[in-house]
């Protein structure tokens with residue numbers, strides 16, 4: 001495929017896919033080890049009431065208020081999960097289950113009670129997002145990457161997602177040691193004077209930011225899959241956290257790129273006429289990677 | 302008049318003793334629910350000595366250590382480390398818990414666990430340099446675990462894991478070592494290896510406090526004893542404080558006759574020394 005076709009049509013969705021995958025996989029490593037990996041699932045459910053409330057307050061369907069509503073709902077959910085876990089001494093999985101089902105149900109009720117029927121909040125969009133539609137029509141080829149005029153019309157999702165990825169990577173790089181030590185041995189971390197409670201909360205908040213930023217662009221399927229699959233596959237490759245995180249980035253990138261390409265061209269290669277959902281294919285590829293690692297990973301138990 | 306005499310004979314005031322002690326506890330009460338697990342305990346550990354904390358199961362020994370470390374919040378009382386609140390002196394304390402509450406499936410090797418002990422030195426972003434690795438290997442060497450450096454931490458036996466956590470404590474380069482039953486579930490050879498390391502620390506001027514259950518080895522291993530059963534029972538040098546009478550009080554008459562007789566032998570045997 002030539003640059004004049006690839007850059008406007010495929011480059012941006014692919015880059016967004018990679019940013020989403022890596023931004024979710026990075027905190028996913030720690031969440032998986034802390035047995036909190038379902039937080040991605042929880043967050044993608046609780047954004048529904050956030051989006052509905054944002055719509056009710058502003059009365060418009062626009063990206064920014066909805067994003068803020070989703071972020072607000074995610075923070076409320078994170079706080080509620082932590083509170084239930086601490087006060088009720090309930091294991092994290094159950095606490096998440098309680099919070100996300102309640103908030104999701106609340107969102108559905110809100111949607112029914114209020115007059116949002118005019119607005120089309122469709123389920124398919126929420127699940128699969130619209131990765132394929134994030135095209136960069138102003139680009140004419142590779143040279144557009146240096147053309148300020150074309151760059152000005154770059155889909156806003158790309159810089160937004162790149163920013164989220166930068167934030168996640170920075171957080172993990174700076175707090176690498178406390179995160180590692182407190183995930184491995186919380187009691188020891190506390191004797192070293194680490195604030196393990198606030199640190200765990202910060203990790204979840206950072207994950208929530210990544211999830212909410214990603215949700216808008218790619219839907220919840222990729223978010224849920226990327227929090228869990230690349231770290232799970234990476235864990236089977238090594239017995240070192242450093243190496244595990246590196247593998248998870250590789251797997252996330254491979255899933256995003258291969259999933260996008262397969263979704264676009266796989267059906268054609270098979271003789272079918274249409275392409276399939278990129279988000280669905282990316283999630284599927286990440287699942288296949290886990291299966292491969294489970295069969296062949298050197299550190300599987 | 303009598304009081305004055307005592308002072309002149311060189312007895313330090315409580316404040317002086319507390320300032321000089323690597324670990325001083327005053328009026329410490331800790332409770333998990335209604336009933337306190339540790340009640341109004343005073344303890345003054347002597348610097349450069351090895352102290353055994355002795356008492357029956359549930360006496361509050363682990364609770365005392367955790368409160369001393371500031372992991373548990375006491376209901377009342379103070380803990381000072383060299384005269385300062387414990388939170389200011391974390392770099393000076395190393396702790397080996399009774400049962401490590403770690404995630405055994407965690408992707409980390411033995412050497413990485415020991416390096417975690419150097420967090421105080423390395424800080425948030427300090428690079429791990431070859432000399433840090435060498436130092437960690439040296440700590441593993443001292444506990445006889447150097448051959449296992451690249452094993453995943455879960456793939457060790459219980460006694461081997463215990464030694465790795467001792468190595469991590471050594472890597473902390475602390476002045477005060479708090480160990481909760483370091484000899485639980487280890488074989489005789491490992492026990493010898495560990496006690497050699499601990500005595501080495503003591504001889505290097507460090508202070509060691511260990512919860513200990515085996516009454517027959519107290520005399521060989523320790524300089525001081527601290528007997529506890531929720532409340533402090535007795536505290537002092539082994540020769541004067543590790544007596545049948547104090548033990549009976551601490552164990553509330555729960556030491557079996559045979560155990561007591563065996564103990565009496567070691568007691569009279571060594572006091573004749």
Ligand SMILES: Nc1ncnc2c1ncn2[C@@H]1O[C@H](COP(=O)(O)OP(=O)(O)OP(=O)(O)O)[C@@H](O)[C@H]1O
Pocket residue numbers: 333334338356357358359360361362363364365399
């Ligand atoms: N997390 C906890 N929650 C509630 N009660 C506890 C907890 N930990 C300890 N206790 C209680 O506090 C008391 C003291 O426990 P602690 O663990 O300090 O005893 P110990 O002297 O270390 O005993 P052992 O020799 O068995 O290790 C016990 O009665 C115990 O049941």
Ligand SMILES: [Mg+2]
Pocket residue numbers: 362363364399481
């Ligand atoms: Mg105990």
